[in-house]
Structures are given as C-alpha cells and as structure tokens.
Amino acid sequence: MxxxxxxxxxxxxxxxxxxxxxxxxxxxxxxxxDAVESALRALPHxxxxxxxxxxxxxxxxxxxxxxxxAGHIDTVPIAGNVPSRLDxxxxxxxxGTTDMKAxxxxxxxxAATVPEPNRDLTFVFYDNEExxxxxxxxxxxxxxxxxWLAADFAVLLEPSTGEVEGxxxxxxxxxxxLPGVRAxxxxxxxxxxxxxxAAPVLARLAAYEPRRPVIDGLEYHEGLNAVGIEGGVAxxxxxxxxxxxxxxxxxPDRGEEQAIAHVREVFADCGPxxxxxxxxxxxxxxxxxxxxxxxxxxxxGGQARPKFGWTDVSRFSALGIPAVNYxxxxxSLAHRRDERVExxxxxxxxxxxxxxxGAA
Amino acid sequence: MxxxxxxxxxxxxxxxxxxxxxxxxxxxxxxxxDAVESALRALPHxxxxxxxxxxxxxxxxxxxxxxxxAGHIDTVPIAGNVPSRLDxxxxxxxxGTTDMKAxxxxxxxxAATVPEPNRDLTFVFYDNEExxxxxxxxxxxxxxxxxWLAADFAVLLEPSTGEVEGxxxxxxxxxxxLPGVRAxxxxxxxxxxxxxxAAPVLARLAAYEPRRPVIDGLEYHEGLNAVGIEGGVAxxxxxxxxxxxxxxxxxPDRGEEQAIAHVREVFADCGPxxxxxxxxxxxxxxxxxxxxxxxxxxxxGGQARPKFGWTDVSRFSALGIPAVNYxxxxxSLAHRRDERVExxxxxxxxxxxxxxxGAA
Numbered sequence: 001m002x003x004x005x006x007x008x009x010x011x012x013x014x015x016x017x018x019x020x021x022x023x024x025x026x027x028x029x030x031x032x033x034d035a036v037e038s039a040l041r042a043l044p045h046x047x048x049x050x051x052x053x054x055x056x057x058x059x060x061x062x063x064x065x066x067x068x069x070a071g072h073i074d075t076v077p078i079a080g081n082v083p084s085r086l087d088x089x090x091x092x093x094x095x096g097t098t099d100m101k102a103x104x105x106x107x108x109x110x111a112a113t114v115p116e117p118n119r120d121l122t123f124v125f126y127d128n129e130e131x132x133x134x135x136x137x138x139x140x141x142x143x144x145x146x147x148w149l150a151a152d153f154a155v156l157l158e159p160s161t162g163e164v165e166g167x168x169x170x171x172x173x174x175x176x177x178l179p180g181v182r183a184x185x186x187x188x189x190x191x192x193x194x195x196x197x198a199a200p201v202l203a204r205l206a207a208y209e210p211r212r213p214v215i216d217g218l219e220y221h222e223g224l225n226a227v228g229i230e231g232g233v234a235x236x237x238x239x240x241x242x243x244x245x246x247x248x249x250x251x252p253d254r255g256e257e258q259a260i261a262h263v264r265e266v267f268a269d270c271g272p273x274x275x276x277x278x279x280x281x282x283x284x285x286x287x288x289x290x291x292x293x294x295x296x297x298x299x300x301g302g303q304a305r306p307k308f309g310w311t312d313v314s315r316f317s318a319l320g321i322p323a324v325n326y327x328x329x330x331x332s333l334a335h336r337r338d339e340r341v342e343x344x345x346x347x348x349x350x351x352x353x354x355x356x357x358g359a360a
Numbered sequence: 361m362x363x364x365x366x367x368x369x370x371x372x373x374x375x376x377x378x379x380x381x382x383x384x385x386x387x388x389x390x391x392x393x394d395a396v397e398s399a400l401r402a403l404p405h406x407x408x409x410x411x412x413x414x415x416x417x418x419x420x421x422x423x424x425x426x427x428x429x430a431g432h433i434d435t436v437p438i439a440g441n442v443p444s445r446l447d448x449x450x451x452x453x454x455x456g457t458t459d460m461k462a463x464x465x466x467x468x469x470x471a472a473t474v475p476e477p478n479r480d481l482t483f484v485f486y487d488n489e490e491x492x493x494x495x496x497x498x499x500x501x502x503x504x505x506x507x508w509l510a511a512d513f514a515v516l517l518e519p520s521t522g523e524v525e526g527x528x529x530x531x532x533x534x535x536x537x538l539p540g541v542r543a544x545x546x547x548x549x550x551x552x553x554x555x556x557x558a559a560p561v562l563a564r565l566a567a568y569e570p571r572r573p574v575i576d577g578l579e580y581h582e583g584l585n586a587v588g589i590e591g592g593v594a595x596x597x598x599x600x601x602x603x604x605x606x607x608x609x610x611x612p613d614r615g616e617e618q619a620i621a622h623v624r625e626v627f628a629d630c631g632p633x634x635x636x637x638x639x640x641x642x643x644x645x646x647x648x649x650x651x652x653x654x655x656x657x658x659x660x661g662g663q664a665r666p667k668f669g670w671t672d673v674s675r676f677s678a679l680g681i682p683a684v685n686y687x688x689x690x691x692s693l694a695h696r697r698d699e700r701v702e703x704x705x706x707x708x709x710x711x712x713x714x715x716x717x718g719a720a
Contacts, residue, residue, distance in 0.1 A: 076594055079542075099544075130596065169546060173595055184695045185607045186529060186669030188583035195586035195604075196566040202559035210548075223548035226555035227599065228592030234436065235533055235587050235607060235639065236490070237695055244555075247545045247595060279595065309546030335544040335597050 004031055006039040008112035012105045012350045013092060013343035019073075019101035020084035020094040026074040026135070029053040029127040033073060036125050039108065045115040046123075049148060053127040054137040056148045057111055059120050065292075066120040067357065068151035068321070070138065070312065071104040071158075072129030079337040090343045097341040098329030103157025106328060106350045114358045121357065122151055129312065132173075133281045138312045142319060153292035154316045155353075158309070159329025162345045164297055165307035166286030166324055168314055169220060172248040172259045173227075173279035176201055179272055180240040182233060191238035195231040198242045200270040202226065205246070208266070213251045216286040218306035220251035224266065245278070249310065252283030281310050284317035292322050299356040300326065309334075364391055366399040368472035372465045372710045373452060373703035379433075379461040380444035380454040386434040386495070389413040389487040393433060396485050399468065405475040406483075409508060413487040414497040416508045417471055419480050425652075426480040427717065428511035428681070430498065430672065431464040431518075432489030439697040450703045457701040458689030463517025466688060466710045474718045481717065482511055489672065493641045498672045502679060513652035514676040515713075518669070519689025522705045524657055525667035526578055526646030526684055528674055532608040532619045533587075533639035536561055539632055540600040542593060551598035555591040558602045560630040562586065565606070568626070573611045576646040578666035580611035584626065605638075609670070612643030641670050644677035652682050659716040660686065669694075686713075 004022045006015065024032040033053035040048045046057040053073075075096035084094035092102075104125065111123050126137030133139065141148055158165075178198050183191025210222040224246065231242030250259045264275060287293060288304050297304065307313070307325050316323035328349040329341050364382045366375065384392040393413035400408045406417040413433075435456035444454035452462075464485065471483050486497030493499065501508055518525075538558050543551025570582040584606065591602030610619045624635060647653060648664050657664065667673070667685050676683035688709040689701050 076597065130594070132595070171546070171596070182696060184669060184691070185583065185585050185587055186531070186609045187581075187692055188585045188609070189581070190692050193565075193585055195589050196562060198589075199559065199562035199566040202556060202562055205553075206556040206559040221547075221549070223545065225545050225548045225553055225598055226591070227545055227595050227597060229555050229558075229589055229602065230592075231586070232588030232590075232605065234695075235492075235605065236531075237436070237587060238585055239587065242589065245592065245595065249546045249548070309544060331544065332547050332550045335594075336542050 004035050006035045006108065008039050008108055012109045012346045015108060016092055016097060016102045016105040016341065016346055017084045017086065019104055020082060020096050023078060023082055024074050025077055026128050026131040029074050033127065036073065040111060043112060046111060051141060051145055052137065054141055055125040057123040059117055061116065061120055063118065063120040066122060066151045068122040068124060068149065068154040069107050069110060070124040070154060070156050071100055071107050072127065073104055073125050074127050074130050076130050076335045081337055081339060091340045092343055093340040095339060098159045098339055099334035100158055100327055100329055102329050102341045102346045103159070103327035105346060106157055106353060109350050110353055110357065114354060117357045118359055119357060124149065132279045138315050142315060149319060151321055153296065154321050154323035156311055156313050156323060156325050157327035158311045158325045159327050159331040159334055160325045161330045162328055162349050163302050164300065164304045164324050164326050166216065166218060166288045166304045167252050167284045168307040168309065168311045169222065169252060170250045170254065170259060170283035171281050171310040172250065172263065172277065174246050174263055175276045175278055176244045176246060176267060177274040178242045180238065182240040183238045185236045185238055188238050194239050194242040197271055198244055201244055201267060204266060204270060211251060213253055215251060215253050216288060218286055218304065220306050221308055222251055223249045250283065252285045256280055256282055282314055283310065284314040287317065287322050290322040293324055296324065300352045364395050366395045366468065368399050368468055372469045372706045375468060376452060376457065376462045376465040376701065376706055377444045377446065379464055380442060380456050383438060383442055384434050385437050386488050386491040389434050393487065396433065400471060403472060406471060411501060411505055412497065414501055415485040417483045419477055421476065421480055423478065423480040426482060426511045428482040428484060428509065428514040429467045429470060430484040430514060430516050431460055431467050432487065433464055433485050434487050434490050436490050436695045441697055441699060451700045452703055453700040455699060458519045458699055459694035460518055460687055460689055462689050462701045462706045463687035465706060466517055466713060469710050470713055470717065474714060477717045478719055479717060484509065492639050498675050502675060509679060511681055513656065514681050514683035516671055516673050516683060516685050517687035518671045518685045519687050519691040519694060520667065520685045521690045522688055522709050523662050524660065524664045524684050524686050526576065526648045526664045527612045527644045528667040528669065528671045528685065529580060529582065529612060530610045530614065530619060530643030531641050531670040532610065532623065532637065534606050534623055535636045535638055536604045536606060536627060537634040538602045540598065542600040543598045545596045545598055548598050554599045554602040557631055558604055561604055561627060564626060564630060571611060573613055575611060575613050576648055578646055578664065580666045581668055582611055583609045610643065612645045616640055616642055642674055643670070644674040647677065647682050650682040653684055656684065660712045
C-alpha cells in the first residue's frame with residue numbers, strides 16, 4: 001500500500017484534514033511522522049533531522065534571531081471521529097482537528113511558504129504529548145539533541161483560539177489505592193469492601209473547590225479530578241483493592257512539592273490509603289514581560305490570556321527559552337467526541353505568522 | 361499423558377485431595393468430569409449418564425423413595441493454592457477444598473460404598489456453579505434432562521460446616537452506569553466527571569444497613585456490595601462513563617421483583633444513573649417443615665441454620681423438590697486464598713449420610 005502523503009500546496013484547512021485522516025494516536029505516530037518528514041525533505045531550503053517519530057526542520061540563513069515553531073503530532077484515542085468532515089459552516093470535525101493538527105498544518109504551511117524568513121526558523125514535530133510525560137518526544141529531543149532546539153523564542157501551536165496564551169498550568173497524576181479484605185459476597189461482613197472505601201475519596205473530589213489565582217494579571221483555574229477508577233475481583237467476591245487515578249491541574253504559582261502536599265492534604269482524612277505519584281509536569285509562569293514575547297505580541301496583536309492546560313511551553317521555560325502558546329484550535333473542544341476547529345481561525349493564524357516571519 | 365484418575369477406595373479426605381489436585385475452575389471442568397464419570401462407571405450398581413461436563417449416576421433398586429445428593433465440581437479461580445496440602449492439624453488447604461470438593465468426595469464415597477441403599481439414590485455432579493446463572497450445569501440438566509433429577513428430597517453438599525442449613529438467599533447483580541461529559545482534564549469545568557458522579561452511590565453502599573429477617577425461625581443476613589467498578593478514558597480526560605457492578609444478596613422472603621425494586625429505591629436519589637440487571641438467582645425458603653426434611657434432620661441430628669450464600673437448593677425448590685444444604689466445608693472460608701477444610705468434618709459428614717442411607 002502507498003504510504004499516506006501530505007500536499008503542502010494545499011491551504012492550511014485542507015492540509016489539516018489530510019493530517020487528521022492519517023491516524024496518530026499516541027504511540028502510533030510512525031506513518032504521520034513519515035509523511036511529515038517526507039514532505040519537509042522535498043523543501044530545499046530546510047535541513048531535516050529525525051529522532052524516533054520526532055522530526056525537526058531548520059532554515060540556516062544566518063539571521064540574528066531564531067524562532068522555533070513547535071507542535072505535537074499525536075492525538076488522544078479516536079472516538080468514532082476519523083476521518084475528518086468539513087461542514088457547510090466551515091467547521092472541520094474530527095479527532096485532533098483542534099488539538100492540534102490545525103497547528104501542525106500552520107507549521108507545515110509556514111515551512112513551505114516562507115523560504116527566506118526574517119528570522120531563522122526551526123520547526124519541531126514531536127510525538128507522545130497526550131500521554132505520560134516520560135514518553136514525550138520534546139522531552140526526548142531536549143535530552144538527546146538539545147542543539148536541535150536552540151532558539152531565542154518559541155511559539156507552541158497548541159489550541160489557543162488564535163490568541164496568545166502565556167504560561168501554563170502544571171499537571172500531577174497520582175494513584176490512590178484503597179485497601180480491603182476479600183470474602184464471598186454472600187457473607188460480606190467477613191471482608192472489607194475496598195470499593196466502598198473509595199466513597200469518601202469520590203465525595204471529596206465531587207465537592208472540591210478549585211483555586212483561581214491571578215498571576216501576572218492572568219487568572220488561572222485549577223482542577224482536581226478522578227481520571228480513572230478500577231476495582232473488583234469477581235461477581236461474587238468482596239474486592240480487596242480499588243485504585244483511583246487522580247489528575248491535579250495546578251496554577252504556575254505552585255511547584256511539584258506544593259502540588260503533592262496539597263493532594264495529600266485533600267485526602268488526609270479519607271481513611272487509610274496509599275498515594276503514589278505516577279506522572280508530573282511542572283507549570284510555567286506567564287513570562288509575558290520578556291522582550292521576545294513582547295515583540296511577538298505586538299506583531300500578532302490581541303490580548304494575552306492564561307493557559308489552563310499543561311503544554312510544552314513549560315519544557316521550553318525549563319530550557320531557558322521564552323515561549324507562548326498561539327494556535328488556531330479551541331482548547332475547550334480538545335479530547336471530545338465532537339472535537340472540531342474553525343477553518344477561518346486556521347487561515348488567520350497562518351496569515352499572522354507569515355506576516356510576522358516573512359516581513360522584509 | 362495419562363488422564364487424571366480418582367480412587368474411590370481412598371477415605372473421603374484423601375479423595376478430597378485428589379479432587380482438588382485436578383484443577384476445575386469454572387469452564388475448565390472437562391478433565392475432572394472425565395475422572396468422575398470414569399470412576400462411577402466402574403461401579404456396577406449405578407447407571408451413569410453424562411451431559412456436557414455434568415455427570416449423573418443412579419441406583420435403580422425400586423425403593424419407595426428417592427434421595428438426590430448434588431454437588432458442583434467447579435471452583436473459583438486458583439490463587440496460588442493448588443495443589444492441596446494437608447497440615448499436621450488435619451486441615452486440608454487449597455482451592456475448592458471447602459467449596460466444595462469435600463462434599464463431592466462424600467458423594468463419591470456414598471456412591472461407592474452403599475450399593476444397596478434404603479432409598480434409591482441419585483448422584484449429580486455439575487459444572488459452572490461459580491459463574492453466571494446462565495452457565496450453571498444444574499440449570500441445563502433441569503432444562504434438558506429433568507427426568508434425571510426426579511427425586512423426593514435433595515441434599516446439596518455445599519459447605520455448611522456439617523450442619524443442616526435451610527433455604528438460601530437470593531442473588532441479584534446489577535450494573536449502575538453513571539453518565540458524564542468528556543473534556544480535557546485541564547478544563548474540567550467544561551465536562552462532567554462520571555467517576556465523581558459515583559460518589560453518592562459508593563456513599564450509599566458504605567452506609568447501607570442490611571436486613572436480618574427471621575424466617576421459619578432462621579435469621580438471614582443480607583448484603584449489598586459493589587463487586588466491581590470501572591471508569592476512565594485516558595489520564596488527561598474527564599471520563600464520560602463509570603460503571604459500578606453491585607451484588608445484592610437477599611433473604612428468601614423476597615422475590616426477584618422485590619429485590620430489583622429495593623435496589624432501585626436504594627439508589628433513587630443518587631443522581632441520574634441507568635440500572636441494568638445482569639444476573640439473578642432467586643432464594644429458597646427454608647422448607648424445614650416438609651416431612652422429608654424432618655426425617656433427614658432426625659437422622660443426621662443437630663440444629664438447622666440459615667444459608668446465607670445462594671445455592672442450588674433454590675433450583676430444587678423451583679422443581680418442587682424439598683432440599684437442604686448439608687456439607688463438610690465451612691462457607692466463610694470459601695473463595696479465599698487460605699481456603700481449607702477440616703478433614704474430621706468430611707469423615708463425620710460421610711458417616712452420617714452412610715448411616716442414614718445404608719441403614720436396613
């Protein structure tokens with residue numbers, strides 16, 4: 001079978017549809033990475049490198065400043081929403097439309113149509129953003145090929161509805177394990193039901209009031225949620241274990257230790273349970289006062305907003321590269337069965353970036 | 361390889377060990393059914409029939425009364441507790457020792473050692489008792505070969521610590537499905553968390569006070585328990601579904617409809633949820649006032665007790681055959697990693713049944 005191919009001569013909305021129609025759920029990005037690499041290698045003004053399913057392309061024109069445009073190519077699991085569908089209102093529907101193949105399409109269009117940029121450009125396409133931080137492709141690039149990521153300023157094309165979003169919230173994932181004692185369910189009083197023991201944990205989560213702190217003038221919005229629960233041995237057995245996986249999204253005025261301490265405190269009086277941290281990625285402060293961020297803001301216009309979701313701006317932050325989120329998707333539509341993107345926003349985002357980077 | 365064989369000349373405890381050492385988790389009873397059938401066919405005073413992995417043997421001596429001795433040959437999943445182990449205190453350890461290969465051993469010993477019983481005897485060995493009612497071998501026999509089960513009185517050798525247990529509790533299994541709306545966990549307020557929606561369900565279960573009604577002088581003890589819970593889409597997604605599987609064990613003064621109505625009532629104000637009945641087996645009233653039951657009680661002695669667990673006495677009840685539980689195992693040790701049986705109880709049970717059925 002012919003490997004799927006991308007046509008960079010298409011406009012960005014049509015290219016987004018092509019990208020959506022090559023499924024790339026985290027861990028299965030190979031075919032899409034191949035297509036991206038192959039399309040970029042056809043452009044003579046770019047140097048292209050690949051590591052795993054991560055593809056990096058660069059202009060090397062000797063400009064004084066280098067800007068990096070980054071996007072992840074993976075998606076959450078498909079929920080009956082591939083292939084993509086364009087409706088009569090100009091909405092493109094499908095898994096990954098908003099998060100973030102629309103942004104990837106804009107990256108590819110800039111790569112193809114701005115051969116002589118006013119700043120040197122680096123395009124980063126990476127895998128496994130939607131899963132545990134340990135698998136994140138940008139993390140691996142930062143560890144193995146940090147030179148590929150060198151830049152003065154980074155724009156991450158994560159969905160931000162075409163507005164600039166500063167900073168991002170951190171994310172902490174923990175497993176809460178409730179204990180129990182097995183018994184036959186006909187004599188339940190001989191055992192201790194671990195699923196019932198999760199009742200106060202779920203009650204605490206359901207009643208939780210998240211913080212909404214204001215940082216650098218931006219109001220963040222935290223969240224503490226069960227994202228998984230599992231318990232049960234057999235239909236006639238009182239279960240001796242129940243595990244609740246909890247995701248804490250926290251504002252960037254907190255660090256990892258404070259986040260863990262907060263979670264422990266929330267569940268402190270929910271009975272005996274074990275807490276295990278399984279995944280963590282720190283937030284990033286807005287950093288909008290940085291000169292490069294100011295210049296970018298002036299060029300694309302609009303008012304900066306806070307970023308609720310964790311994004312890899314945090315990783316650029318840690319590398320010392322000021323970074324913002326600026327992408328055509330709408331973050332609140334991400335990870336939904338009815339995920340979609342306004343094609344007009346894709347076009348606008350592409351035009352503004354081209355105007356900024358292509359201006360003489 | 362030689363198929364496993366049973367030696368009916370062994371005493372009942374040693375025969376129990378042989379039975380335990382032929383694994384027969386529900387759905388894999390073939391080798392044990394073969395061994396039982398083969399051992400019984402060697403006894404010239406019995407007529408032997410087989411249907412699937414169910415084996416039925418009968419004396420046909422023309423007595424006025426027929427007694428049926430029944431036992432299931434399957435076990436719950438093995439938990440590192442096979443082969444069996446006899447300790448210095450006369451305890452036989454292993455999966456199925458108490459539930460109910462000790463009872464099956466007693467059946468086989470009576471079959472082998474009472475060639476001229478004072479009542480005609482039917483021995484029933486059946487499969488799939490530990491799983492959904494639809495797979496139960498006794499149910500299939502009742503549907504396909506009801507004549508094989510014809511009897512005036514039935515003794516089910518389910519674990520009852522060598523005491524007579526009357527009736528049994530019913531069992532109802534339902535799935536409670538909590539609704540939700542998916543969203544990215546960084547913007548949890550855009551979705552509705554189905555796992556959090558299970559909080560009132562688990563709180564209700566944890567606080568549930570079971571009934572303990574007295575019926576025919578026997579005190580029953582109900583139970584309402586979560587035996588499974590499942591929810592979650594991905595580590596960064598607010599889940600749109602959570603399913604709690606609940607097992608209601610109810611006293612035999614209630615029927616199926618009352619049991620379902622009770623479960624609906626318990627969860628009536630726990631928010632929107634769907635209730636689906638997945639499995640049901642009715643209870644059986646003690647029936648100890650029946651003449652055949654009285655005669656049996658007089659012969660084996662002791663004081664009748666209520667049966668908490670569901671057993672197939674309910675199925676005999678429905679066929680119009682008075683039935684009791686009377687077996688050497690201890691029910692509270694069933695389905696446990698440390699399942700075991702007192703060998704002295706096996707011997708006593710065998711002796712009492714032989715005295716009753718073999719007396720001139």
